[in-house]
Every structure is written in structure tokens, then in C-alpha cells.
Amino acid sequence: MAAPMELSCWGGDWGLPSLHPESLTVMAYAKFAGAPLTVNTINNSWRVPKGDLPVLVSEDTVISQPAKILNFLRKQKYNADYELSAKQGADTLAYIALLEEKLLPAMLHTFWIEAENYCSVTKPWFASRIAFPLSLYLPGKMSREALNRILLTKGGPPLYSLIEVEAQIYRDAKECLNLLSKRLGTSQFFFGDTPTTLDAFVFGFLAPIYKVCFPRVQLQEHLKQLPNLCRFCDDILTCYFRLNVSGHSPAGQDTADANLQKLTQLVNKESNLIEKMDDNLRRSPQHPPRKLTTLKLAAGGEESSPMSRLSP
Amino acid sequence: AAEPWPENAALYQQLKEEQILLSDNASSLAVQAFLQMCNLPIRVICRANAEYMSPSGKVPFIHVGNQVVSELGPIVQFVKAKGHSLSDGLDEVQKAEMKAYMELVNNMLLTAELYLQWCDDVTVEEITHPRYGSPYPWPLNRILSYQKQWEVKRKMKAIGWAGKTLEQVLEDVDQCCHALSQRLGTQPYFFNKQPTELDALVFGHLFTILTTQLITDELSEKVKNYSNLTAFCRRIEQQYFEGHEKESSTIAARSAKKSLLR
Numbered sequence: 156m157a158a159p160m161e162l163s164c165w166g167g168d169w170g171l172p173s174l175h176p177e178s179l180t181v182m183a184y185a186k187f188a189g190a191p192l193t194v195n196t197i198n199n200s201w202r203v204p205k206g207d208l209p210v211l212v213s214e215d216t217v218i219s220q221p222a223k224i225l226n227f228l229r230k231q232k233y234n235a236d237y238e239l240s241a242k243q244g245a246d247t248l249a250y251i252a253l254l255e256e257k258l259l260p261a262m263l264h265t266f267w268i269e270a271e272n273y274c275s276v277t278k279p280w281f282a283s284r285i286a287f288p289l290s291l292y293l294p295g296k297m298s299r300e301a302l303n304r305i306l307l308t309k310g311g312p313p314l315y316s317l318i319e320v321e322a323q324i325y326r327d328a329k330e331c332l333n334l335l336s337k338r339l340g341t342s343q344f345f346f347g348d349t350p351t352t353l354d355a356f357v358f359g360f361l362a363p364i365y366k367v368c369f370p371r372v373q374l375q376e377h378l379k380q381l382p383n384l385c386r387f388c389d390d391i392l393t394c395y396f397r398l399n400v401s402g403h404s405p406a407g408q409d410t411a412d413a414n415l416q417k418l419t420q421l422v423n424k425e426s427n428l429i430e431k432m433d434d435n436l437r438r439s440p441q442h443p444p445r446k447l448t449t450l451k452l453a454a455g456g457e458e459s460s461p462m463s464r465l466s467p
Numbered sequence: 468a469a470e471p472w473p474e475n476a477a478l479y480q481q482l483k484e485e486q487i488l489l490s491d492n493a494s495s496l497a498v499q500a501f502l503q504m505c506n507l508p509i510r511v512i513c514r515a516n517a518e519y520m521s522p523s524g525k526v527p528f529i530h531v532g533n534q535v536v537s538e539l540g541p542i543v544q545f546v547k548a549k550g551h552s553l554s555d556g557l558d559e560v561q562k563a564e565m566k567a568y569m570e571l572v573n574n575m576l577l578t579a580e581l582y583l584q585w586c587d588d589v590t591v592e593e594i595t596h597p598r599y600g601s602p603y604p605w606p607l608n609r610i611l612s613y614q615k616q617w618e619v620k621r622k623m624k625a626i627g628w629a630g631k632t633l634e635q636v637l638e639d640v641d642q643c644c645h646a647l648s649q650r651l652g653t654q655p656y657f658f659n660k661q662p663t664e665l666d667a668l669v670f671g672h673l674f675t676i677l678t679t680q681l682i683t684d685e686l687s688e689k690v691k692n693y694s695n696l697t698a699f700c701r702r703i704e705q706q707y708f709e710g711h712e713k714e715s716s717t718i719a720a721r722s723a724k725k726s727l728l729r
Contacts, residue, residue, distance in 0.1 A: 220627070245646035249567035252574040304625040334563035 159193065160231075162224075164209035166196030166284060169366045172396050174280070176262065177221045178209040180359030184225055186395040187350040190233035197284050221359075225352060236351050243346050247353040250338070250345075253331060254360050260305045261328030262364060264321060265374055267301040272369045329377050335361075336381040343390065350391065362388050472549060473532050477510045478502075479517045480527045485601045486515060489679050490580040495527040497539055497671025502529075503707040504662045505551045515602035543664050553663045561658060565665045568650065568657070572665075575643040576672045578628060579636050579686075585619040587633055589682050641689045644673075648693040655702065662703070669696075670703045 162185070164178030173179045173196070185192040197208070210217060211224045213231075218224050229236075236244060266277050281297070282290040310320045335357060344350045345357065364374050365388050378384060480495040481487040487495070495511075502509045509529065514520065521528040521537045528537030529545075536545045546552070554562060584595045599615060600608025623629045628636075647669060656662045657669070673696055677687050690696060 241649040242652070245649040246564065246567070248642065248646045249564065249571040249650075252571035253567040256570045256574055300625075307622045307625045334566060337559045338563045340560070 160190065160211060160213040161193045161195060162209055162211050163195045163197065165281075168280065169368060170392065171362055171366050174363055174367060175208060176259075176359045176363055178359075179362055180221050180355050181209050181211070181224050183350075183358045183391060183395065184235060184352060184355035185228065185233070187355060188228060188233035188235040190228050190231070225355075235349075235355070238349065239346055239351060243351075247351065250335075250353055251356050253334070254356060257327040257331035258360055260309055260324040261374055262360060263301040263305060264324060265364070265369065265371070266367075267298040268305070269369075269371050271371050273298060276367070276369055325373060328374060332374075332378055332381060332384065336384050339383050339387060341383065344387075350395075354387075354391070358388060358391050362392070472507050472551075474508070475510070476508065476529060476531045477512050478527050478529050479512050479514055479520060481517045482513045482515055482602060486598055487513075488595060488598060489584050489675060489681070490577060491518075491526050492679070493577070493580060493672040493675040494525070494539065495671070496675055497668045498527050498529070498542055500670050500703060500707060501539065501543065501553070501664055501667035502546075504553055504667060505546060507546065507551060539664065539668060553661065554658075556661060557658060557663070565658065565663060568647070568665050569668055571643060571646065572668050572672060575639050576676075578623075578626070579640045579643075580672070580676070581619055582623060582628055582631070582636050583633075583681070583686065585616050586623060586629070591616065593682060637685055637689060640686065641692070644690055644693050644696060648696050651695055651699060653695065655699075666699075666703065670700055673697075674700045674704065 162178075162181060164181070165173050165175040167173040167179075171179065172182055172194075182192070182194060184190075192211075208219075209221065209224065210219050211227065213227070216227070218227050228234075236247070239247070265272055267273055278294045278298075281294045284290075285293050305320065305324065306317075309324055310317075339345060342348075345353045361378065361384060365378055365385060367375075369375070478495070478498060481491060483492075499509070499511065517526050517528070518524060522535055523537045525538050528535055529542060531545075534545070536542050554565060557565065584590055595616075596609070596612045600610075600612045602608075603611065620629065631639075651657055656666045658665070673690055676690050677697065677700060679687075681687075
């Protein structure tokens with residue numbers, strides 16, 4: 156149980172710990188269940204990514220698909236679904252199937268098949284993380300696999316051209332997003348107040364759509380019109396991935412988010428400095444002890460209280 | 468402009484006794500159950516080339532007036548446009564759940580059925596190949612059969628099922644049935660009092676699995692483990708299929724394939 160577990164997966168950008176939906180799902184689940192996972196992101200090294208990422212290595216076992224990885228974590232007693240009723244467990248399975256059937260094709264299309272997106276964003280990003288000369292081959296292969304998958308599952312008659320298939324899959328994806336939004340409603344997570352497997356999967360699928368900046372963004376725009384889903388992603392990112400979220404991201408990102416993060420960091424730094432100053436002042440023998448209680452309460456980084464404490 | 472449902476509406480599927488396969492039979496039964504639940508009369512016509520007549524290449528398809536619609540999803544929408552719907556009484560969250568469960572059945576049960584009948588070598592040799600090409604002379608029957616098998620295997624590879632073993636596929640079926648059983652609980656239908664298209668779909672698949680003879684009984688055993696699911700199938704069978712003598716096709720099906728619903 157205490158065996159160290161290592162997860163190899165694709166890295167992240169634009170404020171996400173990973174761009175790959177399956178890797179993101181596994182990372183989110185590990186955070187929810189409190190599983191200690193060392194995450195190795197694939198970077199420009201000679202270690203060839205073995206096709207199916209994410210891969211979990213624990214002692215001698217190598218497990219590769221997200222469903223199997225999650226099963227393994229559950230067996231190691233890292234279970235985020237502990238408090239779910241049987242019916243909710245069944246609902247989880249059903250909604251995951253919905254995501255895979257309706258949302259995944261459109262997501263694959265946005266990432267790998269839409270020509271502008273693929274050439275300007277996806278291919279360079281993935282190629283930069285794979286060693287040469289594999290970087291010339293692997294992104295192309297992933298793109299072809301994605302196209303294959305979409306055509307084989309969705310492309311039969313009466314849809315004869317890729318354009319009609321595209322229209323259908325985006326319609327399906329938008330409907331799926333609407334359904335998810337209705338199901339989430341106003342609660343924080345899908346089953347109450349604690350995140351579960353379903354939250355991990357939904358987050359894994361939604362976050363890349365939400366955060367990655369593409370030239371062609373019809374799915375992202377639709378998602379942005381569903382504020383509860385956006386809030387859901389942001390919540391998970393700030394609560395569970397706070398340490399991995401970098402404040403710097405490539406240009407053209409959601410500036411409000413970046414500014415907010417920088418502001419929070421600044422405020423934290425300032426309140427730390429103020430704490431130190433206050434500490435020094437308190438320790439020096441001339442001055443009587445100053446409002447200790449308010450100091451502790453305000454140490455959370457509230458913007459207003461340090462300011463108000465400074466003014467006499 | 469909603470025209471009334473014509474008297475001569477027809478549902479086309481492959482030949483019941485010799486040709487039709489597990490997955491197609493399940494889909495066809497689901498559509499029949501749905502139409503029965505909507506109280507819309509339909510004749511079942513068996514044709515050897517039903518698959519090729521269908522606009523989407525999949526059976527079953529219905530021929531209503533001068534329109535041809537195939538597969539359960541589009542048929543449900545078509546029937547809704549005509550003014551009949553089973554899911555109007557559901558609220559938004561329930562509708563989302565219903566769609567999710569229908570996807571679960573399609574994703575797991577249907578794919579498992581396809582895997583079993585096209586990727587499991589024993590079943591393919593002994594059941595699928597002989598049945599699929601039976602209306603055609605040699606060598607056409609073998610050619611069509613191999614072509615279809617190649618198509619299905621490509622699809623399995625694309626969605627990642629090619630690497631699964633039969634045990635894993637049966638595991639998945641078990642998980643799916645477990646989820647359905649949990650969701651159904653002790654209620655008569657999935658959304659309590661009234662049947663919906665989800666009930667029709669689940670009935671179609673489970674009834675076919677329970678009553679079709681394969682090489683082994685493993686698949687039907689998985690379903691039989693859940694008594695509320697078998698009770699569900701029997702209830703729908705009694706309510707919607709036994710009262711109709713003109714639906715002799717279903718009754719013949721039940722007697723021809725040994726009924727295991729004892």
C-alpha cells in the first residue's frame with residue numbers, strides 16, 4: 156500500500172496540469188482520493204512514450220488505461236467513491252459512457268482534426284515534448300487515429316462527408332454539455348460536496364476544452380455559456396491543483412484568471428512580509444505585544460485587513 | 468404538420484429464423500417494444516437484404532408513410548415529431564439521466580454483443596458466419612461475412628476493445644448489468660410509473676441475451692444474476708408482447724429459440 160506510484164503522462168499548459176484528457180482524469184482522481192502520486196510529464200527526453208498514456212507504474216505492475224488505473228487505486232484503498240450510494244455509482248458509469256460517446260469525438264476533432272487548431276497549436280505543442288525524430292511521426296499518428304475513430308464510430312451513412320459528420324458531432328457535444336450543466340445544477344460537485352470519479356472524468360474532458368486557446372473555438376464558446384461548468388473546472392483547479400497551476404501562460408489566455416492569480420500571489424507575499432514585520436516588532440522589547448488575535452485571522456491573505464492594520 | 472400514424476407502417480429486419488444476429492435482434496426488439504409502448508401498430512417484415520435497404524446501413528428501420536427512418540435514436544425523434552412521446556413527463560435532470568443510461572447500454576452492451584459475435588473465434592465460426600450469409604449462395608455468403616467481420620474488427624480496434632479478452636468483455640457486461648440493476652431497484656420501470664425509451668432499449672438487449680442460444684451460456688448467466696432485471700424483462704414481455712396475436716413473429720421467436728426465462 157505504501158509502494159511509491161509513478162504516473163507518466165503528458166504535461167500541461169495554459170494553467171492546466173495536463174492537456175491530455177485521460178491523464179488529467181487520473182491526476183484529478185488521485186488528488187481527490189489523496190493518493191500520493193509522483194507525476195512524470197513527458198518532456199523532450201529519449202524515453203519513448205509508449206503510445207497509451209497515462210501509464211501508472213507501481214513496483215512491478217504497469218497499468219495503462221484510465222479505468223484500469225482508477226480500479227488499481229481503489230484497490231490500494233484510495234477510493235473517492237466511498238460515500239456514494241449504489242445508484243450513484245450506476246449513474247457514474249452512465250454519465251461516463253455519455254461523455255465518451257458524445258463529447259469525446261468533438262474534443263478529438265477540435266484538438267487533432269480541425270486543420271487550423273492542429274497545425275498551429277496541437278502539433279507544435281506535442282512535437283515540442285517528444286524527442287526528435289519521433290516528433291515528426293507521433294503527432295501525425297495520433298491525428299490519424301483520432302480521425303479513424305471518429306469516422307468509424309460516427310461516420311456511417313447517411314452522413315457521407317466529413318463536414319456532415321463534423322456538424323453532427325458538434326451538435327452531439329453541445330447537447331452533452333447542456334445535459335451535464337443541467338445535471339450539475341448549482342451544487343459544487345456532481346454528487347454533493349465531495350468530488351468523486353465522475354467529477355474526475357468530467358473535469359478531465361472539460362478542462363482542456365475550457366482552457367486551451369485555439370483559433371477555432373466553437374466548443375469552448377458553447378462551454379463558456381454554461382457558467383456552472385466553468386465554475387466547476389475553476390474550483391477544481393484552484394482547490395486541488397493550486398501548486399501546479401503556473402501563473403505564466405502563453406499569450407492570449409484568459410487574462411482575468413491570470414491577473415487574479417498574480418494578485419492573490421502578491422497579496423500573499425505582502426501579508427507574509429507584514430507578518431514578519433509585525434513579528435520583529437513584537438519581539439523587540441520596547442513595544443508591547445500588538446493585536447495578536449487579529450494578526451492570525453488576517454494571515455489568510457485578505458486584501459483589506461493588512462491595509463486596515465497599517466493605518467492607525 | 469403531423470400526419471396520423473398510418474395503418475401500414477412496417478419495420479424491416481433480417482430473417483428471423485436463419486439470418487438475424489444477436490445485436491441486430493436486440494436493436495429490432497428495442498424498437499418494437501418502444502412502438503408498442505407508444506401504442507403505435509407496426510408490422511414486422513423480414514427481408515434478407517434489410518441491412519442494405521436501410522438508410523444508415525443498420526437495422527431495424529421503419530417505413531412510415533413515405534419516410535424511412537432507422538435506428539432507435541432517430542425513430543424516437545421521428546415519433547416525437549408525430550406527437551407521441553414517452554419521456555415528456557420527465558424533468559431535465561431525469562432526461563439527462565435517461566440519455567446517459569441509453570449511452571451506457573449502447574456503449575457497453577451493444578459493443579459487447581458485437582464483440583462476442585464477430586471477434587470471438589468460436590462463436591464466429593459456428594454461429595455468425597453460417598447465419599449471416601445464409602440467404603446467399605456460396606461464395607457470396609462467405610465474402611459478405613468476412614467483409615462485415617473486418618469492418619467490425621476495425622471499429623473495435625478504433626475504440627480500444629480489440630485488446631480485450633472475452634473475460635474482460637463479460638466483466639464489462641456484468642458491470643453494466645449491475646449499474647442497470649441498481650438504477651432499476653424495485654421500481655417497475657426505470658423512471659417509476661411509466662415506461663420510456665430507456666426501458667424499451669434495455670428490454671430489447673436483455674431479453675435477446677436471455678433468450679438466444681450461443682456457444683456457452685456465460686452471457687445470459689451474467690444477466691440472470693440480477694433478478695430484478697429478469698423480472699423486468701418478463702413484465703414487459705407480458706404487458707406488451709403477449710397480448711398481440713398478430714405479432715406472431717415475436718412469439719415464434721420465443722418458441723424457436725429456447726426460452727430461458729423459466
